Amino acid sequence: MIKRINLSLSPEDSHDETKIRAAVIEHLQASERINMTSYRLVRKSVDARSRQPVFRMQVDVYITEQYTPPQPISINYQQVQHKKSVLIVGAGPAGYFAALQLLALGIQPIILDRGKDVRARRRDLKAIQQDGVVDPNSNYCFGEGGAGTYSDGKLYTRSKKRGKIEPILRTLVEHGATSEILIDAHPHIGSNKLPKVVANIRQTIIDHGGLIHFEHKVTDFILDRTSSSPSIRGVVVNDTKEFFGAATILATGHSARDIYLLLYKHQLRIESKDFALGVRIEHPQSLIDQIQYRQKKRALQLPAASYALVCQVEKRGVFSFCMCPGGLIVPAATAPGELVVNGMSLSRRDSPYSNSGMVVAVETKDLAAYNNKSYEGIYDPVFNGLKFQQEVEQKMFAAGDGSQQAPAQRIVDFCQNKTSKNLGNTSYIPGIYSAPMQNLLPAFVANRLQKALPEFGKKKKGYYTNEAQIVGTESRTSSPLRIPRDAESLMHPQLKGLFPCGEGAGFAGGIVSAAMDGENVAKAVAELLNAKK
Ligand SMILES: Cc1cc2nc3c(=O)[nH]c(=O)nc-3n(C[C@H](O)[C@H](O)[C@H](O)COP(=O)(O)OP(=O)(O)OC[C@H]3O[C@@H](n4cnc5c(N)ncnc54)[C@H](O)[C@@H]3O)c2cc1C
Numbered sequence: 001m002i003k004r005i006n007l008s009l010s011p012e013d014s015h016d017e018t019k020i021r022a023a024v025i026e027h028l029q030a031s032e033r034i035n036m037t038s039y040r041l042v043r044k045s046v047d048a049r050s051r052q053p054v055f056r057m058q059v060d061v062y063i064t065e066q067y068t069p070p071q072p073i074s075i076n077y078q079q080v081q082h083k084k085s086v087l088i089v090g091a092g093p094a095g096y097f098a099a100l101q102l103l104a105l106g107i108q109p110i111i112l113d114r115g116k117d118v119r120a121r122r123r124d125l126k127a128i129q130q131d132g133v134v135d136p137n138s139n140y141c142f143g144e145g146g147a148g149t150y151s152d153g154k155l156y157t158r159s160k161k162r163g164k165i166e167p168i169l170r171t172l173v174e175h176g177a178t179s180e181i182l183i184d185a186h187p188h189i190g191s192n193k194l195p196k197v198v199a200n201i202r203q204t205i206i207d208h209g210g211l212i213h214f215e216h217k218v219t220d221f222i223l224d225r226t227s228s229s230p231s232i233r234g235v236v237v238n239d240t241k242e243f244f245g246a247a248t249i250l251a252t253g254h255s256a257r258d259i260y261l262l263l264y265k266h267q268l269r270i271e272s273k274d275f276a277l278g279v280r281i282e283h284p285q286s287l288i289d290q291i292q293y294r295q296k297k298r299a300l301q302l303p304a305a306s307y308a309l310v311c312q313v314e315k316r317g318v319f320s321f322c323m324c325p326g327g328l329i330v331p332a333a334t335a336p337g338e339l340v341v342n343g344m345s346l347s348r349r350d351s352p353y354s355n356s357g358m359v360v361a362v363e364t365k366d367l368a369a370y371n372n373k374s375y376e377g378i379y380d381p382v383f384n385g386l387k388f389q390q391e392v393e394q395k396m397f398a399a400g401d402g403s404q405q406a407p408a409q410r411i412v413d414f415c416q417n418k419t420s421k422n423l424g425n426t427s428y429i430p431g432i433y434s435a436p437m438q439n440l441l442p443a444f445v446a447n448r449l450q451k452a453l454p455e456f457g458k459k460k461k462g463y464y465t466n467e468a469q470i471v472g473t474e475s476r477t478s479s480p481l482r483i484p485r486d487a488e489s490l491m492h493p494q495l496k497g498l499f500p501c502g503e504g505a506g507f508a509g510g511i512v513s514a515a516m517d518g519e520n521v522a523k524a525v526a527e528l529l530n531a532k533k
Pocket of ligand 1: 092114140143145146147152155251343502503
């Protein structure tokens with residue numbers, strides 16, 4: 001018999017195995033104690049609602065039966081060297097998890113990514129941080145592991161629809177992530193640990209006969225339009241080399257603007273969608289700890305505190321996004337001449353700063369003014385979101401000195417339309433300079449942020465303070481475009497064999513949901529190949 005019990009322990013006791021065992025035993029009847037073989041922690045979370053934060057724990061107690069660990073997921077991977085091959089464009093979480101699923105289904109994945117492997121990519125990140133040089137093919141969004149590699153590595157998703165999260169987490173653990181992510185209610189890996197996990201996944205794919213090509217940017221599609229139902233036969237890489245596959249999974253992420261143009265060029269439908277844009281907000285982590293834990297100093301066993309804030313201002317959501325406790329703000333532009341910021345953290349989350357996106361929902365109807373503006377020479381409202389996003393990023397860049405130094409403002413000053421006389425310290429390595437953000441941001445975004453921040457200060461006493469500053473601009477929350485797909489076959493409705501996947505297609509928002517979408521798409525690919533037999 002397995003008995004599930006709930007424990008509530010102080011931060012100190014929750015890290016003391018003897019105390020945990022004593023608490024477990026206290027929950028059992030005498031006969032259960034005698035027959036207990038083992039117990040297993042299945043869920044752990046911090047509950048900071050009461051005066052003293054506690055850890056809530058769910059524990060499975062094994063009585064008269066033994067705990068048997070589940071079979072490793074990797075046991076299912078087959079050798080696929082001589083099997084049918086499928087192209088995967090993009091080595092992000094969607095692409096890599098699609099590849100692992102293909103291995104399980106006996107299909108050979110051939111992965112093409114414009115960026116470099118995790119190790120080589122690190123040099124390009126250093127060049128952005130230290131010299132302000134953005135390589136359009138290797139940066140915080142592009143390269144092995146995708147946008148998720150040098151991130152916070154938060155592994156939770158609100159989506160319960162796309163499949164179970166646990167197999168994704170177990171796959172990450174089998175590739176080197178800490179097993180803590182299996183029990184943490186808010187698991188994260190950290191950008192110092194993620195590259196190793198990503199490299200191990202690559203090795204699994206190669207060991208089973210999959211192929212991975214870096215610095216292979218897909219620049220065109222090879223289509224067969226001879227029949228009544230057109231299909232994709234392959235892709236062109238770096239304008240020169242051709243690759244063919246039985247199907248193509250397009251998992252290029254939210255920043256591959258050239259892929260949207262390519263689809264448009266081939267008259268394949270893309271759709272505009274709502275997204276969000278704003279700033280990063282940075283507080284001292286000690287202040288967020290005090291607000292959330294109501295303690296002068298955070299207990300050693302407690303994690304750096306996080307928060308989630310949301311309110312409505314003039315019929316638009318304003319919300320915190322991708323919060324990075326104990327983290328760093330990073331430059332996430334994907335082309336020269338843009339300024340984009342995002343957040344990441346190391347596994348220990350021990351930087352003295354807390355940062356979060358603070359964004360305003362942008363709806364397609366807000367952007368009618370862009371109908372008459374061109375995107376790369378194209379006048380089509382479908383690109384309005386991209387035009388708007390890029391315009392803000394370029395304006396932020398143009399306000400500076402040509403480097404990746406970012407405009408910033410203390411938040412009370414921002415809400416009172418005052419340029420800050422000076423700024424506080426920041427985690428953002430390229431540096432920040434004082435600027436009137438209310439003038440650099442689009443007015444409908446700035447106005448709503450100015451109303452929301454004091455509201456958030458009422459919900460969280462101490463949050464609305466000049467100790468916090470905003471940094472511009474957080475513009476890549478999600479893609480302003482969707483690549484449609486049939487709900488059943490998961491193929492593009494106009495092109496047989498093309499499987500839009502992950503965040504760039506509008507079917508995921510984060511590492512875990514992208515990974516789950518990758519798995520689902522791989523299963524749909526297998527169905528297509530089986531039907532063809
Ligand atoms: C700094 C940062 C921090 C983040 N923190 C978190 C977090 O903590 N938790 C979380 O859940 N999410 C986080 N995210 C978001 C998360 O990384 C993405 O949601 C996720 O990576 C999307 O996965 P994907 O596979 O769909 O696309 P991506 O990860 O964007 O991968 C797309 C891949 O396609 C490649 N590609 C693009 N165009 C081409 C082309 N033409 N040819 C070949 N290859 C191409 C790119 O090089 C890239 O590797 C963060 C993002 C950033 C930038």
